[in-house]
Amino acid sequence: MGRKQAFTKSELLDKTKQLLLKHGYEGFQLKLLSGNLVGARSTIYQYYANKDEIVAACMKRVMENVLRKASAIDQTDCMIALQNLLTVYLEEADFHQLLGDAHKINTANSVAAANDLEFIEQAHITLKNQLELLFVRAQEEGNLNTSIPLPVIIGVYFNLIDTPNMMNLPTPEWSKLLYQMWLGGAGRD
Structure with missing residues (x-):
């Protein structure tokens, strides 16, 4: 035994x-x-067979968690949905930077790592599509300044994820402050 x-x-x-x-x-x-x-x-x-398989599996697991939380968000009110998505993204803000290392993973000798990285890529597309639809709705509903190009509004929103939480606030509170700051600059007067 x-x-x-x-x-x-x-x-x-x-x-x-x-x-x-x-x-x-x-x-x-x-x-x-x-x-x-x-x-x-x-x-x-x-x-796992090697370092790359473990790292790819870890990245996939994080993305599965983000996808699960993002897909559970009620999108009835697009502005509330955008704030809730920001919270989901901020919960994994540290790991977000590590996803930039995905290109370093050698997939030549590992089908598992290649499949995990493909999943991550598809997850990014799914999340991007979700956000774009919410931003378009927000602009159509008059919640965002239409004189600011949507790619700029989205780009600034994404950069919020990398904003250091120097006040060490709990993630929901930090998310709310960042969202208020972002909306104050992109919202309608």
Whole structure:
């Protein structure tokens, strides 16, 4: 009878995310990961073949979570939906920057990593489409200044995600402040 695994796939991905946020893609190594998990390093290979598969799976998991939360938002009032989406994005703001490293993942030797990155790309398209529809509705309903081109309004909105929370406010409160600031600059007088 085999020895019970000391960590689950979910725990492995949780620790991967934590270490990626702390050390970045380049600083993340399987030796570092195994040193932060209770159990044999070989257990990692029961789930993933290499670093790139683990990182891609971690990124996919984050995107699945963002997609799930974004799709659950009531879009009846487009302005409230935009504020709620900002909160969803801010919850993963740190990881958002790491998604920029997705191009560093070697997919040549891993179908799993390639599939996960394809999922991430499709998720970005889905989220982009959701936002564009909300922004168009907001402008059509007179909630946004039509003299400002929509790509500018959207670009500034997205840059809110990277705004440092120097006040260390809880995410919902921080999101509300950023949204108010954004809308004050893009809203109608």
